[in-house]
Amino acid sequence: MRIGNVELGGYAALAPMAGVADRAFRELCMEFGAGYCVSEMVSSKGIAYNSKKSAELMELSDKERPSAVQLFGTEPDTMAQAAEFAMRYRPDVIDINMGCPAPKISGGGSGAALMRDPELCGRIVKAVSSAVDIPVTVKIRSGFDFEHINAVEVAKIVEKNGAQAVTVHGRTRQQFYAPPVNYDIIREVKRSLTIPVIGNGDICSAKSAQHMYDYTGCDYIMVGRGALGNPWVFREIDEYFRTGKMISPPTLDEKLDVLSRHISRAVEYKGEYVGMREARKHTAYYLKGFKNAAKLRNLAFSMETLDDLQKLINEIRTSNC
Ligand SMILES: Cc1cc2nc3c(=O)[nH]c(=O)nc-3n(C[C@H](O)[C@H](O)[C@H](O)COP(=O)(O)O)c2cc1C
Structure with missing residues (x-):
């Protein structure tokens, strides 16, 4: 799989996820076999205003x-300038968010709201592609709502304006994350484009990865929530597609070791105050399916330091053995 001249390894990418898929988590998923990852969305206006937060996200x-x-935004020129600025961080690809359903993004006309104006989508891609000499890609949904399923139209316009791959999340903006995923629209987009298409939506195992590839004919897949507290999903997918074999699920010890490594790295990058606050939700994801998960989650939500995490891990080792 290639995006322009960028070669992707493996079989699956980690999806962009604001507030969770930060550098520590992305690195971990790549270690476990993700072949590509996308940063949390960054505001093009934030970049224009020199926001420290935007810089950190890149x-x-x-x-x-x-x-x-x-990047997300609505104005072609601001998006192009933001992409030029983003080049300081040496990305391999610039991706444009045309899928975020959150009111604070799509309410301002960005994210999924752009799909209501395909012509503007084309102008944004053209401006960004002209501003940088790396591939530009777009992430869309099936449409804004069930009355406007226009992923094929938007995908064709962005391809015509220079996009080098399109990711399709098979849900409308109206659906947010509710079922079902529309695999037919991903297949239709794949059949309508010459550039690679990445299928996204509800992939959480080798089996669901296989279904996405087989049903839609997509060139690559992207995993979001299925990786939360579960970076092993990439190892499972990778092993399955390379050898046809299913790996055994991680042991309790392996889970706890990876949790500890994940959070230690987040603290190294963000400091203990921010790192540990963000660690609470990640820890809760790792605890899914554990004995006494509700009680452990409560403990997780009061963690302040890496020592607190260690105490929690010790408690889990005692109570789950
Ligand atoms: C917490 C969270 C944050 C997200 N942030 C972004 C984002 O910054 N940019 C984006 O394009 N999509 C974002 N998404 C959407 C995901 O990239 C993905 O398209 C969606 O979760 C569907 O894939 P999944 O079913 O594998 O989770 C986010 C999703 C979640 C759950």
Whole structure:
């Protein structure tokens, strides 16, 4: 799989996820076999206003390559300038968010709201593609709502204007994350384009990965929520597609070791105050399916330091053995 001249390894990418798919998590998923990852979305206006937060979101390390910086916004010129600025962080790809359903993004006309104006989608892609000399890609949904399923139209316009791959999340903006995923629209987009198409929506195992590839004919897949607290999903997918074999699920010890490594790295990158607050939700994801998960989650939500995490891990080792 290639996006322009960028070669992706493996079989699946980690999806952009604001607030969770940060550098520490992306690096971990790449270690477990993700072949590509995309940054949390970054506001093009934030970049124009020199926001520190926007700059932090674009930091990429060599352990997470190839990777994209994802931008959102509505104005072609501002998006182009933001993409030029993002080049300081040496992304391999610039991805444009045309799928975010959150009111604070799509309410302002960005994210999924762009799909209501395909012509503007084309102008944004053209402006960004002209501003940078790396591939530009677009992430869309099936449409804005069930009355406007226009992924094929938008995908064709962005291809015509220079996009080098399109990711399709098979849900409308109206659906947010509710079922079902529309695999037919992903297949239709794949059949309508010459550039690669990445299928996205509800992939959480080798089996669901296989279904996405087989049903839609897509060139690559992207995993979001299925990786939360579960970076092993990439190892499972990778092993299955390479050898046809299913790996055994991680042991309790392996889960706890990876949790500890994940959070320690987040603290290294963000400091203990921010790192540990963000660690609470990640820890809750890792705890899914554990004995006494509700009680452990309560403990997780009061963690302040890495020592607190260690105490929690010790408690889990005692109570889950
Ligand atoms: C917490 C969260 C944050 C997300 N943030 C972004 C984002 O910044 N940019 C984006 O394009 N999509 C974002 N998404 C959507 C995902 O990239 C993905 O399209 C969606 O979760 C469907 O894939 P899944 O079923 O594998 O989770 C986010 C999703 C979640 C759950």
